[in-house]
Amino acid sequence: MILFFALAIVLVASAIVTIVQKSPVYSVVSLLVNFIALAAMYFTLNAEFIGVIQIVVYTGAILVLFVFVIALLSSGIGPFSEGPDRLPKILVPALVATLAAFGFLTYGLTRVPLGTLPAHVTTSTVGDVGKANVFGSVGDFGAALFTTHLLPFEVTAFILMVAVIGVVVLGSDATIAPTHGTHVPKKKSRERESIVKAAK
Amino acid sequence: MPVDIANYISLSTVIFFIGVIGVVTRRNPLIVLMSIELMFNAANLAIVAFSKLWGNNAGHIFVFLVVTVAAAEAAIGLAIVVQVFRRAKHVDLDEVAGLRG
């Protein structure tokens, strides 16, 4: 109980810090705190594998990526150069809309019962973390992932591959010339052919 | 002592809307991307909480998939940011207005 509320306070605080910081480096650090707290939160929900994944993928991979990009784009700490603010008054409507949505959701959540665990299903408790073959254990998760949900798993692999290709294309140095219409002069393609031939 | 699932859901909601505000108000694309990650995480938390509530581990699978997609999204998003920076020498979403009709 206490653990939950402690984690919740950390989560909310770090989230707010993330979005209000001027400098992205501070944001990243704050986000790191947030992610770790969230991983702990997963453990309280018996989702041990997800918790581990959270740490490995988010903090280990994604955040590192952010840090790299920040390092790449700016020489160091401090705000990025920015142009004129074209939507100076967006904060008010954004807050209103967001709060409205939040209010509606909260209203709905308070009015609708969330439901309870079906009688015939037994689930593990916090104390079960680390045990094999109970709800949320790695074995339980793995069995489901590689049997029932094999196809989505493989599709995910495919999506990742597409993303990799996309990043490679985007990250390559070749500037993509702006093209207007589909017309490509023949000469160019011939030149290309000759280049290809020469390369052979 | 088990915590009521409703608390988890409320927490998830709060974090989600914090992310929303970040997306809408910030002009720095990196922070926008981070806000999006926040929203992903909030959603994941809700899913895991419901998974626990119903005793159904399909939610875990779903979160796993979301994490992968989020990773892909972050990678591509950051690549785009890098490209944009190369061209515009600014990191400002308001400068990337090519969609203007």
Add this chain to the structure above:
Amino acid sequence: MIAALVVVPILAGLALYLVPRSAEHLAKWIAVAIAFGAFALAISQYGAPDESLRWLSRPFAANFHVGLGKGPSFWIVLLLTLSTGCALMVTRVPRARDFIAQMLVLLGAMTGVFIARDLLLFALFWDLMLIPVFITLVAWSPTKSNATAWKYLVYNLVGGLALLLATAAYGIVQGTTDVIGVDPKSLATISDTWALWICLGFGFAFFIKTPVWPLHTWMPDTYADLPAPMVAIVSAVQSKAGLYGFIVIGLALFPGVMHAIAPVAFVLGLIALVYGALAALVQDDIKRVVAYSSLSHLGLIILAIFSFSPIAIGGAVVYIVAHGLFSAGLFMTVGEIELREDTRLLSRLGGLGGRNPKLAGGLTIVALAALGLPGLCGFAGEILILTGLYRAGFVWQTVVALVPVVIAAAYMLRVFQGVMHGPEHDDLPEREDLSLLEGLALAPLVIAIVLLGINPGPVTHLDTFTRSVAAASAQSTLAILKK
């Protein structure tokens, strides 16, 4: 095997891009072989059982269901494969390989429309067959502007959208779209309101495709701009998709609504009939003459379908095939003329008959079939349609429909004589008469025109449709209009 009629041409068309650009003859003969192979295959599959593969289960059942049967599908597929083969034989356009590939894709897609036994499949092929034509209009346009291509695409996509929506609605209401050629009695009846809207959706698409006045203005432009081999099959077959749809979908599934909209369709058909004929009378471009004459002829088929007379509907199928044969022949000969003289304007042409007797002979027969000379296929269709119309009680409509017959004689002779007769023009290049190959390409069409004119009996075969028509005639008008 029937599915191969669709799959092989489309795949072959795409695979043709693997052939080197310079090997135009290879590409051409591969395509000709495929088209005539499809023709032979279609003949061998006369009355063969349908082929079906489950495709969708939800939200409604849809199958990859194709069949030829013995009715309109069979004859139109024969017409399509034959006219495509003939048109391919005389293809002479720049970038011929790419053009031939588009022709093959078009062949496959159009075959799909006519052998689909599932509404969803029908709708998909319906849209698919627009693509090669659009590409051709863009890439082989005689002018710089793509206006014609967009006009074609927008008109037909609007129709295609209506068709798709109607199909989806039908699937949801009926639970299945696998209904073409099914005995309507075995289907659940759908409510009048749904039937009305769904049928109007189909009807709108069919009216645009046919086309019916006043939705026709895309047609003369399209026909004038397409290269001759493609316009031959587009005019011969693609324009029949709407009429075919009215017969196998409208009459069979929505007899009540068809009855209800018949008065409107009759008026539109009659207007198209006279309007097209009058417009054809004054065009200078031969292709436009043929385009407007098509508008007129297809108006007659609209009348036939909406008369609900079995004789007229049998005649409509005959006329669909007949019009396909002679319009393919007309566009092919016009293509030959344009190739020789670099113009298709009647005001510039003249006196070719003396030096081109074979070309003149070919043009004579197709033009005569078009003007409804007794003994050729056009007449067979016309007389059956008009007899049926009269017998169904549409006396005055029949009399009005007779007028364009005379006008047809006038404009067809104007074309024929304008090109072939009169003194020879000095400013026209003198070119060779039809080569053996060109003659061979025209011969099958001419033979078919004569055979169909002598005995259209088998083509009038209407398996399940006569039943539904009879049923339609029984319930005279629908309650919808009373509401």
Add this chain to the structure above:
Amino acid sequence: MNLAFAMTAASPALLSIWLLPLVGAIVIWTLGPQLRRNAGYLGSAFVLVSFALALANFGAAGNATGLRAPLVTWGPGFAFGLQLDALSLLWTLVITGVGGLIHIYSIGYMWTDRAIARFFAYLNFFVFSMLTLVLADNVVGLLVGWGLVGLASYFLIGFWFYKPTAVAAARKAFVINVFGDIGIMFAIFACYAATGSIAFSDIFAKAGTFSEPLVLAICIGLFIGAMAKSAQVPLHTWLPDAMEGPTPVSALIHAATMVTAGVYLIARFAPLWNLSPTAQEMVAVVGAITMVTGAILGMAQWDIKRILACSTMSQIGYMIMGVGVGAYQAGVLHFFTHAFFKAQLFLGAGLIIHALGDEQDVRKMGGLYRKMPFTFAAMLTGTLAIIGFPFFSGFYSKDAIIYEALEHGHPILFFAGALTAGITAYYMFRMLFVTFFGSYRGDVPDAMLAIAPPVPGAYAAHDDGHVEHAPTWLMQAPVAVLMVPTVIAGYLTIGGESSPWYRYFGTLFGHGGNVAGVPLAIPEWASTIFVLVLVTLGIVVAYLRYGNPPALIGAVDRLRGEALKMPPVLAHAFYVDALIATAIVRPANALGGAISRYVDPHVIDAGVRDVAWVAGMLGALFRALQTGLVRAYALTIVVGAACFIAYFAYLGTAR
């Protein structure tokens, strides 16, 4: 897929009669360039064998059922076949007999034409088409033949297609004939709707059950067809123009056979016509008007072929009037005799035209009887026959028609017929006198006036001036053969009702129930004498104006002057052409022009463009929302999400 012919119980002889000319046409067409002149002999042979077969089956065709040959069946009620009964046989014999003779004649006439093979292919095709018309046992088959003869006529009128006048004439003939076709089509629909069949036998069997208006409608439809094909006023204008074709074509198609198809049609449908006195009246009156009009027009022509064309019109008017008043035997007899004497006249005119180097203007002829005695004899025989000179064939047939018009209660038609006979005598003798008497006024040298000089024309002579001669007999023999029936064909009717002619037809035509009492009861001999007096009068006037030598002195100038004096109404043939042009052709063209220049681009397309404009405006409206600022889009999404959440929250709590 039964595409083959069903040949059950078909008479092979009948099929051969029918198909031989088609085979000829196809063979000649395919082998054309190799055959050259042999095409003529081959074509003639096919037609003459067909003739012989028809003659051999004379007996078989005369009995009650005749010969039959079912062909194809399209569907219920649409059964096609051939039948050879008394009426068909008569036409078959004329088509193949006279046709065969004209084929032989044409070999000589077309001797030097480069396209002689094409000519014979067309001619054989015409014979086949005409046989289809008369042999069909159903009305659609008849229409097929009807259309095909129109096509053959089109080809042959426009045979010299490099001549713009020929092309225009051909088109005019074809279009007017198609107009006639739709009349017949209408009759077909009405018959089929009433009986469910297209066979003559079925239609006639049920004819008694037709209502009066239905019969009248069918008859009007059929008669429109007959009017177009048989050049009845006001659809006659194509016939004089059709003389642009080669002369043998004029003889065969536009005199002897095709133009009389209207007579065949009415005689064939006699059982229907007998039911409707109104329809009969209409036919008779139109026939009489044509008869008189043709004769009046004939008085004003100078082109020898146009004179004959007008006389053809007039004579067909007689036939139509004959069958119209119910005198079927007399009308058909006049077709029979007319086929011979008009063919003879045209062939004789062909000899003259040929000899004078394509000269058709009689004002440039004259004095030819010394140089062409044979031709003169032929023309004289024909003329005597056509004017109804006693003991020549026309006398019997024409007299019978004129008298029967009176007998069936039409005194006005009787007088019209008699008067026309007089006019006919006048203009035929006028032609004869101007052509053959007086002095020669043309410019062809004497040496060329042999019987078979070349045809000057585009493809005639060889480059070195050497010309080829057809054997003289080729063109003379057919004319000589034709002279026999020209004289004697009428003798078949000697003996009135008991004559071979009447017995041959028996009850085929039924009874023309048109006898409304005879208001002017005179005996037949009185009628004959009355007609003969008028005929003599016509000859005398013609002689006084053109026949006596003093009248022909300085004839060229005077004749030219006379042409100028011709009343404009005649010079323009009663303005029928102009009327058709103003009332139909020009409005149709104007409408078509309006459609393609105004309605399509500026009304319909403009409507479509307006729709596109609305879409464009809407697009512009929504374009304003697209600021391109990502945060604005995000805000939109948030607002949308808020709405959704509100909706679902409401759904959840409302439950």
